[in-house]
Amino acid sequence: MRDSAAGDAMDIVHLLRAVTVELSLRNAEFAASNGMHGTDVRALICLMDALRSGTDMTAGRLGEQLGLNSAGTTGLVDRLERLGHVRRVRDERDRRRVLIEIDERAVALGQSFFGPLIARTVELLDGYDERDRAAVKRFLTGTLRAAEQRS
Known part of the structure; x- marks a missing residue:
């Protein structure tokens, strides 16, 4: 017989896993229906989170959050820019910096x-x-x- 508290905890873990799987399926459906990769959707989420928190997002920071190297990040931003989802803008405070903004x-x-x-x-x-x-x-x-x- 299993311990009741441990059993409840595992029930919650299994429910959380089921929610994670369902949300992953929804993300994949959204990506596929809009000509994107799953990483594109994750990038858009990162950009929306940055916008909501008032945090500037550079390509380097975005790549770090997504676990991408520089070339992969450039390809991702290029792809999202072509789709009209993001734009590159010069930082008003430091014109050398380029920020990535969600459209x-x-x-x-x-x-x-x-x-x-x-x-x-x-x-x-x-x-x-x-x-x-x-x-x-x-x-x-x-x-x-x-x-x-x-x-």
Whole structure:
């Protein structure tokens, strides 16, 4: 007979894995339907996160976040630029730096595909009280930190 707490923990781990797989499938569907690679979608997510946090994004920083070398990052940014999803702009504070910015059309494209899922998720969270939402946030933050560890 399994320990109840350990069993509950493993149930949650398996549910998290199922959510991860389902979201990966949705990302792949979005990428395929818009002529992109999975890495392109990850790049757009990084760029949206940078925009939301007010952080400048250079090609070097983007490549680092995606685990790409310089040539791979250049190819990725070129591809996304050709698709109209990003643009290269000179940094106003340091004209030597080139920033990568997400285009509003890419944000709208992502919203049209993922918006219903986001709305359903927000609606689900609305059913939780503040303490429960804080617990979910702590759990997901901790899980993210655990996943970021490489050993």
